Amino acid sequence: MASEAVKVIVRCRPMNEREKALSCQAVVGMDSPRGQCFIQNPGATDEPPKQFTFDGAYYESHNTEQIYNEIAYPLVEGVTEGYNGTIFAYGQTGSGKSFTMQGIVDPPTQKGIIPRAFEHVFESVQCAENTKFLVRVSYLEIYNEDIRDLLGADTKQKLEIGSYGAFITVVSECFPAVH
Ligand SMILES: Nc1ncnc2c1ncn2[C@@H]1O[C@H](COP(=O)(O)OP(=O)(O)OP(=O)(O)O)[C@@H](O)[C@H]1O
Incomplete structure (x- = not known):
């Protein structure tokens, strides 16, 4: 990925039980290698989907481990080298902010970005020699x-x-x- 100061990635969560019970139709598609997201107007399926490009596009099959390794890891690594970094989740209620940031214990691949970042920081602190850290x-x-x-x-x-x-x-x- 190019090294822009601000990167924006998008994550699409699976439908929840309520959405399934309502027979909601999925209108989001993704081309993850290209970071592209497609939104189809269900009322105009003959029209091409609207297309958006991000620094990363993660579909329901992706897990937080992949997102951490590809997106968060370099940023947290930079923090341990003295650079500033911020990761924040933005989205409407129920879109999956807590799921991504805090995560769940099982399966371990869905452990959140916050506990992963903590582990990362403290591993770096433990491995560093002749350096004092204040966390x-x-x-x-x-x-x-x-x-x-x-x-x-x-x-x-x-x-x-x-x-x-x-x-x-x-x-x-x-x-x-x-x-
Ligand atoms: N990628 C995902 N895979 C599986 N389940 C998910 C995923 N993302 C979110 N969920 C589930 O969707 C529900 C809503 O997610 P979450 O609580 O993270 O939303 P939120 O954006 O933090 O909402 P709020 O703003 O209301 O706190 C939760 O039950 C969560 O487990």
Whole structure:
């Protein structure tokens, strides 16, 4: 992949039970090697599908391990070398953000990006010689226009947003122990 500053990938989840029960029709197709996503208008099947190109396109058959190795791994590796990096998931309710970021334990291929990144960082710390690392963790929820500190004493309390709207005034940080 080319090394743009911002990469955007798309992941298509399988239909859930509700969608299957409603006999919903799949309208998304993908050409993963080309990073292409196709959306067919079910009311106009004679028209060509709309086509979108991303830095990665992952279909329901793909797992989080593949996404981590191809997309997240280089970014986290960069962080261990001192570069800044951000990974965030964006999508409507039920689209699979938590599934991708937090993941599930079984099968292990669907372990999320967050636990994989933690393992990656701490493996790098353990293997490094003559280098000191400081690892800090914060955990925020942004929901609608409200921000909450999930490591704070009161996780229901909304954080104040700075007057320029670009920073928050209080957030807990913890220093994870290496076992
Ligand atoms: N790639 C996937 N494979 C199998 N199941 C998935 C996949 N992605 C999501 N799911 C399932 O779809 C449901 C919704 O996913 P998830 O909770 O991750 O959505 P979300 O975007 O985090 O939603 P919300 O914004 O409401 O928190 C869950 O039951 C999850 O297990």
